[in-house]
Amino acid sequence: xxxxxxxxxxxxxxxxxxxxxxxxxxxxxxxxxxxxxxxxxxxxxxxxxxxxxxxxxxxxxxxxxxxxxxxxxxxxxxxxxxxxxxxxxxxxxxxxxxxxxxxxxxxxxxxxxxxxxxxxxxxxxxxxxxxxxxxxxxxxxxxxxxxxxxxxxxxxxxxxxxxxxxxxxxxxxxxxxxxxxxxxxxxxxxxxxxxxxxxxxxxxxxxxxxxxxxxxxxxxxxxxxxxxxxxxxxxxxxxxxxxxxxxxxxxxxxxxxxxxxxxxxxxxxxxxxxxxxxxxxxxxxxxxxxxxxxxxxxxxxxxxxxxxxxxxxxxxxxxxxxxxxxxxxxxxxxxxxxx
Amino acid sequence: xxxxxxxxxxxxxxxxxxxxxxxxxxxxxxxxxxxxxxxxxxxxxxxxxxxxxxxxxxxxxxxxxxxxxxxxxxxxxxxxxxxxxxxxxxxxxxxxxxxxxxxxxxxxxxxxxxxxxxxxxxxxxxxxxxxxxxxxxxxxxxxxxxxxxxxxxxxxxxxxxxxxxxxxxxxxxxxxxxxxxxxxxxxxxxxxxxxxxxxxxxxxxxxxxxxxxxxxxxxxxxxxxxxxxxxxxxxxxxxxxxxxxxxxxxxxxxxxxxxxxxxxxxxxxxxxxxxxxxxxxxxxxxxxxxxxxxxxxxxxxxxxxxxxxxxxxxxxxxxxxxxxxxxxxxxxxxxxxxxxxxxxxxxxxxxxxxxxxxxxxxxxxxxxxxxxxxxxxxxxxxxxxxxxxxxxxxxxxxxxxxxxxxxxxxxxxxxxxxxxxxxxxxxxxxxxxxxxxxxxxxxxxxxxxxxxxxxxxxxxxxxxxxxxxxxxxxxxxxxxxxxxxxxxxxxxxxxxxxxxxxxxxxxxxxxxxxxxxxxxxxxxxxxxxxxxxxxxxxxxxxxxxxxxxxxxxxxxxxxxxxxxxxxxxxxxxxxxxxxxxxxxxxxxxxxxxxxxxxxxxxxxxxxxxxxxxxxxxxxxx
Numbered sequence: 009x010x011x012x013x014x015x016x017x018x019x020x021x022x023x024x025x026x027x028x029x030x031x032x033x034x035x036x037x038x039x040x041x042x043x044x045x046x047x048x049x050x051x052x053x054x055x056x057x058x059x060x061x062x063x064x065x066x067x068x069x070x071x072x073x074x075x076x077x078x079x080x081x082x083x084x085x086x087x088x089x090x091x092x093x094x095x096x097x098x099x100x101x102x103x104x105x106x107x108x109x110x111x112x113x114x115x116x117x118x119x120x121x122x123x124x125x126x127x128x129x130x131x132x133x134x135x136x137x138x139x140x141x142x143x144x145x146x147x148x149x150x151x152x153x154x155x156x157x158x159x160x161x162x163x164x165x166x167x168x169x170x171x172x173x174x175x176x177x178x179x180x181x182x183x184x185x186x187x188x189x190x191x192x193x194x195x196x197x198x199x200x201x202x203x204x205x206x207x208x209x210x211x212x213x214x215x216x217x218x219x220x221x222x223x224x225x226x227x228x229x230x231x232x233x234x235x236x237x238x239x240x241x242x243x244x245x246x247x248x249x250x251x252x253x254x255x256x257x258x259x260x261x262x263x264x265x266x267x268x269x270x271x272x273x274x275x276x277x278x279x280x281x282x283x284x285x286x287x288x289x290x291x292x293x294x295x296x297x298x299x300x301x302x303x304x305x306x307x308x309x310x311x312x313x314x315x316x317x318x319x320x321x322x323x324x325x326x327x328x329x330x331x332x333x334x335x336x337x338x339x340x341x342x343x344x345x346x347x
Numbered sequence: 348x349x350x351x352x353x354x355x356x357x358x359x360x361x362x363x364x365x366x367x368x369x370x371x372x373x374x375x376x377x378x379x380x381x382x383x384x385x386x387x388x389x390x391x392x393x394x395x396x397x398x399x400x401x402x403x404x405x406x407x408x409x410x411x412x413x414x415x416x417x418x419x420x421x422x423x424x425x426x427x428x429x430x431x432x433x434x435x436x437x438x439x440x441x442x443x444x445x446x447x448x449x450x451x452x453x454x455x456x457x458x459x460x461x462x463x464x465x466x467x468x469x470x471x472x473x474x475x476x477x478x479x480x481x482x483x484x485x486x487x488x489x490x491x492x493x494x495x496x497x498x499x500x501x502x503x504x505x506x507x508x509x510x511x512x513x514x515x516x517x518x519x520x521x522x523x524x525x526x527x528x529x530x531x532x533x534x535x536x537x538x539x540x541x542x543x544x545x546x547x548x549x550x551x552x553x554x555x556x557x558x559x560x561x562x563x564x565x566x567x568x569x570x571x572x573x574x575x576x577x578x579x580x581x582x583x584x585x586x587x588x589x590x591x592x593x594x595x596x597x598x599x600x601x602x603x604x605x606x607x608x609x610x611x612x613x614x615x616x617x618x619x620x621x622x623x624x625x626x627x628x629x630x631x632x633x634x635x636x637x638x639x640x641x642x643x644x645x646x647x648x649x650x651x652x653x654x655x656x657x658x659x660x661x662x663x664x665x666x667x668x669x670x671x672x673x674x675x676x677x678x679x680x681x682x683x684x685x686x687x688x689x690x691x692x693x694x695x696x697x698x699x700x701x702x703x704x705x706x707x708x709x710x711x712x713x714x715x716x717x718x719x720x721x722x723x724x725x726x727x728x729x730x731x732x733x734x735x736x737x738x739x740x741x742x743x744x745x746x747x748x749x750x751x752x753x754x755x756x757x758x759x760x761x762x763x764x765x766x767x768x769x770x771x772x773x774x775x776x777x778x779x780x781x782x783x784x785x786x787x788x789x790x791x792x793x794x795x796x797x798x799x800x801x802x803x804x805x806x807x808x809x810x811x812x813x814x815x816x817x818x819x820x821x822x823x824x825x826x827x828x829x830x831x832x833x834x835x836x837x838x839x840x841x842x843x844x845x846x847x848x849x850x851x852x853x854x855x856x857x858x859x860x861x862x863x864x865x866x867x868x869x870x871x872x873x874x875x876x877x878x879x880x881x882x883x884x885x886x887x888x889x890x891x892x893x894x895x896x897x898x899x900x901x902x903x904x905x906x907x908x909x910x911x912x913x914x915x916x917x918x919x920x921x922x923x924x925x926x927x928x929x930x931x932x933x934x935x936x937x938x939x940x941x942x943x944x945x946x947x948x949x950x951x952x953x954x955x956x957x958x959x960x961x962x963x964x965x966x967x968x
Contacts, residue, residue, distance in 0.1 A: 014695075015778065120729070342744050345766065
């Protein structure tokens with residue numbers, strides 16, 4: 009019998025997914041520090057929902073449950089979705105989003121390895137379309153809040169949307185800096201003066217920029233561990249810098265700096281954790297560059313001209329559709345063949 | 348000193364590596380496990396009592412047996428000679444008696460039995476008279492022809508008969524000889540030890556091969572994990588016979604196309620051979636065998652085999668072909684009790700041996716005693732997550748994840764488009780797969796399916812071509828026959844009219860007795876045809892004027908063809924005519940049935956051919 013090779017040297021799918029989760033920890037820590045520990049509740053909710061729905065669907069599809077739960081891919085989806093949602097998102101928002109991500113976007117397409125769309129982004133897009141008001145309101149970072157919510161107040165808010173008597177929803181949450189910038193620009197204000205608002209930090213949004221930087225740190229770990237290749241993050245960040253740089257140079261009064269775009273919203277989460285989802289992304293080295301550049305350009309366009317606060321989710325989903333085309337057009341030259 | 352060098356190369360990978368090697372994409376570096384078997388010098392195995400020599404030890408045709416059961420043979424005596432172009436001879440590895448020629452299990456992935464010669468050793472190991480050849484004094488063609496009798500095949504594992512690779516080809520003269528001493532598979536050290544111990548003999552072999560090929564240059568490619576071997580080879584090449592090139596330890600650098608790229612920065616096009624570009628590759632052990640054949644007249648009867656893994660004393664032995672594996676295991680101190688099975692070849696491309704009795708053959712470079720924890724069974728495969736580690740590892744730049752998808756869904760055309768047939772089955776993709784998918788097996792499956800389909804298609808094409816040819820031939824013969832009949836009929840009638848009317852000049856054919864007979868036959872045939880037509884008067888009988896007119900032969904021929912057609916039409920109508928055969932006795936009905944069957948047969952067998960048809964019906968009638 010010939011079953012060679014007899015040896016292997018590969019991290020298991022579980023190990024890969026575990027390292028992705030590990031790489032998210034600095035970002036989660038920063039998130040909790042900036043917006044409060046409520047995110048941990050969201051993560052727990054999303055994780056349980058993901059595992060439960062995954063198990064239920066696997067049972068319905070008569071697939072082995074244990075190996076597929078152990079691969080931890082559902083948890084990665086859950087965490088990425090939870091981290092994309094506004095802090096202190098109500099519990100049902102988390103549950104509905106995770107349900108869609110796992111059931112519709114993943115299992116109904118055939119489970120691990122068969123989903124053409126990034127499940128977390130599908131979940132996010134569904135929520136954004138269905139509940140735009142909640143999805144665009146982020147609580148102010150704790151440091152900026154007039155009266156920061158305590159741990160129990162956060163829990164209370166997540167599960168019952170009730171606030172201490174003195175507070176009103178609008179007092180605790182507002183638009184994100186990206187969203188704020190867009191609406192203020194429509195009022196014919198200049199970028200320089202808008203950026204003076206307290207919600208703006210050194211590079212991006214006050215507080216959010218630290219979370220973003222922590223995501224970048226985790227991303228570098230993934231790259232060092234050879235879980236992701238340099239192609240996607242590099243191409244994404246360079247393309248985003250390039251397109252925002254061109255607009256900024258043409259009219260600095262109406263377009264934010266490249267650094268702002270990179271350090272705001274979900275840019276770095278996208279660069280290192282979302283577009284690097286191997287299943288729904290391209291496989292050829294060149295294809296990865298085109299894919300990431302496409303996501304960056306679409307993200308920028310949606311951010312600047314679209315109606316949504318951030319463009320990452322739709323940009324990723326649109327580019328997911330192009331993956332088969334990108335792959336087939338960017339096949340590398342095989343050894344001994346002409347191009 | 349050597350120990351230090353050996354140690355240094357292990358802690359400082361790249362030490363002593365040549366700068367001007369050209370890396371290929373991909374490749375993997377599994378744990379080497381070479382030091383276990385490379386501490387001891389090459390030992391010689393005790394003479395086995397019984398040797399089993401499979402006829403199939405090489406790529407190509409089976410050799411032709413030259414001995415029968417009961418024959419006494421001497422060591423080195425020819426047992427089977429090469430037959431056909433691609434074939435290799437087999438010689439007696441020791442002296443003794445042929446005790447059986449039958450089917451036995453051979454060391455092959457299939458595990459199936461094949462024809463083997465069993466030789467009982469007499470313990471004397473008496474050589475047959477050997478005839479060394481002074482290669483410098485002989486012409487190349489004689490030398491290459493004599494190599495056909497040497498039984499030498501590629502000893503790197505490919506087992507391609509060597510004499511074919513040495514035939515001169517005026518179309519593309521060889522300028523560079525590459526000696527493949529990369530030995531990139533883990534565990535295997537037979538070439539390493541051979542170079543350390545017999546470098547001078549190897550270089551002598553290189554000189555012969557260079558001479559036969561007419562190559563000006565020779566490069567020896569050795570991975571940087573064999574510093575002692577490359578040192579020994581450098582010393583042996585002191586007169587510039589060849590240049591030692593140290594390449595990085597990276598599997599599969601021993602693949603010929605990869606090695607050529609490493610050493611020459613030359614990418615052999617997929618549809619060409621290296622010889623088309625003037626490069627020929629020989630394994631290091633093969634050139635040594637060639638040296639021994641010319642210098643001492645020794646045919647190929649033994650090789651160096653690494654026995655390693657779960658045995659007490661892993662090492663290299665010079666083993667006679669046909670030696671049972673058990674003898675080799677015993678010589679290596681025996682296998683540990685927890686040995687699960689034996690693998691032939693390396694862990695990347697080797698295969699499970701069916702048992703430990705199989706003989707050592709020309710392809711047996713390495714035997715690994717396997718243990719469960721040494722080569723654990725792969726966990727159940729998970730779905731492909733398209734992580735493209737396989738694509739990064741593929742030395743051919745394929746997209747293994749796509750090929751897997753196509754192979755799995757039986758989308759073979761697409762697999763072929765994605766260059767499935769460039770896959771060298773090196774196993775790098777499986778080695779790095781997080782989902783532990785047996786990718787190589789999928790590719791083998793797809794390849795064999797495509798080859799089978801192609802063969803079936805080829806056979807179908809051939810059959811269709813043959814059938815079309817047959818139909819065309821029948822059509823042509825029918826026309827020819829009709830024409831001939833018409834001519835004969837014209838001749839016959841002319842004769843008849845000559846007999847009755849003396850004023851009509853006879854045609855030349857009428858006087859020819861042979862033609863007369865033919866005319867008679869034609870007339871009989873005509874009569875039969877008329878009978879078949881149901882006795883309806885044939886136009887021929889009603890046209891005496893045509894018969895009389897012998898000056899216009901063309902018209903006659905046309906008329907004859909017309910007649911034949913009419914007769915055929917009549918016959919066809921008779922076959923389809925409404926029947927009034929109801930309400931008759933069973934015996935009559937049976938008769939009718941029989942007649943109908945006959946008619947049907949006539950129509951079927953020769954609807955085109957009235958002659959045969961009528962004869963058949965006449966015979967059966």
